[in-house]
Amino acid sequence: xxxxxxxxxxxxxxxxxxIARGLFRAGYAYMTEYRAELILWALAxxxxxxxxxxxxxxxxxxxxxxxxxxxxxxxxxVFVVRQLTVVWVLWEVEQQVQGGKLAPQLLQPVDPAWRHLxxxxxxxxARLPFAASLxxxxxxxxxxxxxxxxxxxxxxxxxxxxxxxxxxFLVQYTLAMLCFWTExxxxxxxxxxxxxxxxxxxxxxxxxxPPAVRAVADWTPFPSMMWLPCRVLLGGVPTxxxxxxxxxxxxxxxxxxxxxRLLWRAGLRRFSAMGA
Amino acid sequence: xxxxxxxxxxxxxxxxxxxxxxxxxxxHGEGTGAALRHFLARRYKDVVAVDDVTFSIRRGERxxxxxxxxxxxxxxxxxxxxxxxxTKGSVRIGGVDPFPKAPAFLRRIALVMGNxxxxxxxxxxxxxxxxxxxxxxxxxxxxARRVDELATMLDVARLLDQPVRKLSLGxxxxxxxLASLIHGPDVLFLDEPTLGLDVNAQVAVREFLRRYNETTxxxxxxxxxxxxxxxxxxxxxxxxxxxxxxxxxxxxxxARRFAPRKELRLExxxxxxxxxxxxxxxxxxxxxxxxxxxxxxxxxxFAVDPAQLSATLVRALTTLxxxxxxxxxxxxxxxxxxxxxxxxxxxxxxxxxxxxxxxTTATTEPRA
Numbered sequence: 001x002x003x004x005x006x007x008x009x010x011x012x013x014x015x016x017x018x019i020a021r022g023l024f025r026a027g028y029a030y031m032t033e034y035r036a037e038l039i040l041w042a043l044a045x046x047x048x049x050x051x052x053x054x055x056x057x058x059x060x061x062x063x064x065x066x067x068x069x070x071x072x073x074x075x076x077x078v079f080v081v082r083q084l085t086v087v088w089v090l091w092e093v094e095q096q097v098q099g100g101k102l103a104p105q106l107l108q109p110v111d112p113a114w115r116h117l118x119x120x121x122x123x124x125x126a127r128l129p130f131a132a133s134l135x136x137x138x139x140x141x142x143x144x145x146x147x148x149x150x151x152x153x154x155x156x157x158x159x160x161x162x163x164x165x166x167x168x169f170l171v172q173y174t175l176a177m178l179c180f181w182t183e184x185x186x187x188x189x190x191x192x193x194x195x196x197x198x199x200x201x202x203x204x205x206x207x208x209x210p211p212a213v214r215a216v217a218d219w220t221p222f223p224s225m226m227w228l229p230c231r232v233l234l235g236g237v238p239t240x241x242x243x244x245x246x247x248x249x250x251x252x253x254x255x256x257x258x259x260x261r262l263l264w265r266a267g268l269r270r271f272s273a274m275g276a
Numbered sequence: 277x278x279x280x281x282x283x284x285x286x287x288x289x290x291x292x293x294x295x296x297x298x299x300x301x302x303x304h305g306e307g308t309g310a311a312l313r314h315f316l317a318r319r320y321k322d323v324v325a326v327d328d329v330t331f332s333i334r335r336g337e338r339x340x341x342x343x344x345x346x347x348x349x350x351x352x353x354x355x356x357x358x359x360x361x362x363t364k365g366s367v368r369i370g371g372v373d374p375f376p377k378a379p380a381f382l383r384r385i386a387l388v389m390g391n392x393x394x395x396x397x398x399x400x401x402x403x404x405x406x407x408x409x410x411x412x413x414x415x416x417x418x419x420a421r422r423v424d425e426l427a428t429m430l431d432v433a434r435l436l437d438q439p440v441r442k443l444s445l446g447x448x449x450x451x452x453x454l455a456s457l458i459h460g461p462d463v464l465f466l467d468e469p470t471l472g473l474d475v476n477a478q479v480a481v482r483e484f485l486r487r488y489n490e491t492t493x494x495x496x497x498x499x500x501x502x503x504x505x506x507x508x509x510x511x512x513x514x515x516x517x518x519x520x521x522x523x524x525x526x527x528x529x530x531a532r533r534f535a536p537r538k539e540l541r542l543e544x545x546x547x548x549x550x551x552x553x554x555x556x557x558x559x560x561x562x563x564x565x566x567x568x569x570x571x572x573x574x575x576x577x578f579a580v581d582p583a584q585l586s587a588t589l590v591r592a593l594t595t596l597x598x599x600x601x602x603x604x605x606x607x608x609x610x611x612x613x614x615x616x617x618x619x620x621x622x623x624x625x626x627x628x629x630x631x632x633x634x635x636t637t638a639t640t641e642p643r644a
Contacts, residue, residue: 015413018410018413019410019411019413021410022406022407022409022410022411023407023410023411025403025406025407025410026396026399026403026404026406026407029396029399029403030396030398030399030403033398033399100391100392101392101393101394103354103359103387103389103392104387104389104392104394105394106359106377107357107358107359107377107382107385107386107387108382108408108411108412109379109382109383109411109412110411269361272359272360272361273299273300274299275299275325275351275354275360
C-alpha cells in the first residue's frame with residue numbers, strides 16, 4: 001500500500017487540503033458540465049426582484065423602517081445572499097440513500113458530508129460569474145441603487161454570508177439524515193423552506209415585522225441565514241444587535257452540527273439494519 | 277467481540293466465525309384492512325439471511341461465493357467489507373474488525389458492486405480516478421503509474437477521456453474496476469462484477485481479475501451468477517444455501533459432492549434390451565448405486581456411484597461384449613446449475629459437516 005497515511009497534525013492538514021482540493025476539482029468539473037442550467041438556477045432565484053418591486057411601491061405610500069432606495073438595495077442583497085447560500089444537500093442524500101449509492105461511499109476514507117459540502121462550494125464558484133453578471137445588469141438598469149460599501153462592511157458581509165451558508169447547509173443536512181427513517185424527508189424541507197423564506201427576511205425585511213413576531217424570529221436560526229448579512233451590508237444596524245445575531249448564528253451552527261452528527265451515527269445503524 | 281483468537285496461521289487474511297445476520301422485515305397483508313392494521317401497528321418478522329457461517333481465507337486466494345438468489349452471498353460480502361454489522365459472530369480482516377471502517381482498513385479494501393456505480397456520470401472516468409486518488413492520498417507519480425498499468429491491463433486507455441455516460445456497460449464496468457483499484461487494495465470484494473455484461477466483456481473482466489491477483493497477490497472474493505466466472509477464476513468455492521455454508525472447497529471437490537456419480541456409456545454390438553439394462557444395473561444387487569439414464573439404439577448410459585464402478589464395469593464387460601466403453605465425470609457446470617437452482621441434491625445444509633470433512637477443506641496455496 002503506497003497510499004499516504006497522515007501521522008502528524010501537519011500531515012493531516014496537508015492530507016485534508018488535498019482531499020478538499022480533489023473534491024472541489026471534481027465538483028467544479030461536474031458543475032461546469034451544466035452551463036445552461038447554471039444560468040437558469042441563477043435566474044430561478046429572482047423572487048427578491050419581484051418583492052423588491054412590490055415593497056418599493058408600498059414604501060412610497062407609507063412609513064417604513066427602510067427608505068425605498070434601502071429596500072431596493074436590501075432585496076438586491078437578498079438576491080446575492082440567496083445565490084451564495086443555495087443548498088440542495090437533502091435531495092442528494094435522499095437520492096443516495098434510496099438509490100443505494102451511499103454504500104460504496106461509506107467504504108471510502110472520507111466522510112460523505114465533505115463531498116456534499118465541496119460540491120456546494122464548487123457550484124458556488126461555477127455560478128458566481130452568472131450571478132455577478134445579473135448584479136452588474138441590475139445596476140446598469142437602475143444606476144440610482146448603486147452603492148459601494150466600505151471594505152470593512154464588505155469583509156463582514158462576506159464572512160456572514162459564508163456563515164449563513166454553513167448554517168443553512170447544517171440545517172438541511174440534519175433534516176437530510178431523516179432519509180434513513182422516512183422515504184420523503186424532502187417534504188420536511190418544504191416546511192423548513194417556508195420558515196426560512198419568511199423568518200429569514202426574504203419575503204419582507206425583519207425590520208417590518210411586528211415586535212412580538214420579531215422577538216421570536218430573532219432567536220430562530222433563520223434571520224442569520226439572510227436578513228443579517230443583507231442588513232449588515234446596508235449599514236445602520238447597531239453593533240450590539242449584530243453581535244447578538246452572530247451569537248445566535250454560532251449557537252445554531254453548534255446545535256445543528258451536533259444534531260447532524262448524532263443523527264448520522266444513528267442513521268448508519270439503521271441503514272445497516274435495513275441491509276445497507 | 278473479543279472472542280476471536282489470533283489467526284492460527286499468519287497467512288490467514290479473512291476470519292469469519294459463526295457469522296449470522298438477521299433482518300427484521302415488516303409483514304404486510306393484502307387489502308385495505310391489512311393496510312390500516314399495518315399503518316396502526318406494524319408487525320415484523322425476523323428473516324435469517326446468514327446463519328452461523330464460519331470460514332477462513334488465506335492471502336492471495338481467489339474465492340467464489342455461490343448460491344441461489346437470496347442465499348446470503350451479498351449479505352456475507354457486506355459483513356466482510358464492514359457495511360453490515362453481524363447479528364452474531366465476528367469477522368476479522370487482517371486481524372481488524374471491519375465494521376468501524378477505520379481509515380487504515382478502508383485503504384486496503386475495495387468493494388465493487390455490479391449493480392452500483394461510483395463513476396461520475398457526466399464526466400470522463402479520469403475525473404473519478406483523480407477524485408479517488410485525492411481521497412486515498414495517492415501521490416501524482418503513483419497515480420499516473422497505476423492508471424497506466426490498470427488501463428493497459430483492462431484495455432481502456434482510449435476511453436478515459438470520454439464521458440462515462442457515453443461508455444458501454446462493459447467499458448463502464450472496466451472503468452469501475454479501475455476506479456476501485458487506484459488505491460492498490462489488497463482485498464477485493466466483488467458482488468456480481470460481470471452482471472449484464474456480454475460474453476466478451478465477461479471474459480475480459482475475468483481475465484483482468486486473474487492477472488490482478490497474480491501480479492499483486494491481492495485476495496479476491498466474488499459472488500457471481502455466471503458459472504464461467506467461478507470455474508474460470510476461483511480456486512475455491514463457498515456455497516451458501518438458505519444462509520448456511522454447505523460447501524467450502526475446490527471445484528473438483530464440489531463436483532464430487534454435488535455430482536458424485538460418474539457416467540458410464542456402453543455401446544453394444546446390437547440394440548440394447550431391457551435384460552441388458554437390468555444386468556448391468558446388477559439386477560437390484562447394486563441397489564441405487566447404478567441408475568439407468570438413457571438408451572439410444574445400441575448405446576446405453578448409466579449414472580454410477582464410484583464405489584460400484586468396478587463391479588458394474590466387470591458385469592458389463594464379461595457378459596455384453598461392448599464395442600466401446602467410456603467413463604466420464606459429469607460437467608461441473610451441471611453441478612453448479614443445480615446449486616443455483618437451490619437443488620442441493622439432498623445435502624444436509626450443515627456448516628460443521630463441510631468443515632470437518634478433510635476432502636472439502638481448502639487446499640489452495642497462497643499466491644502472495
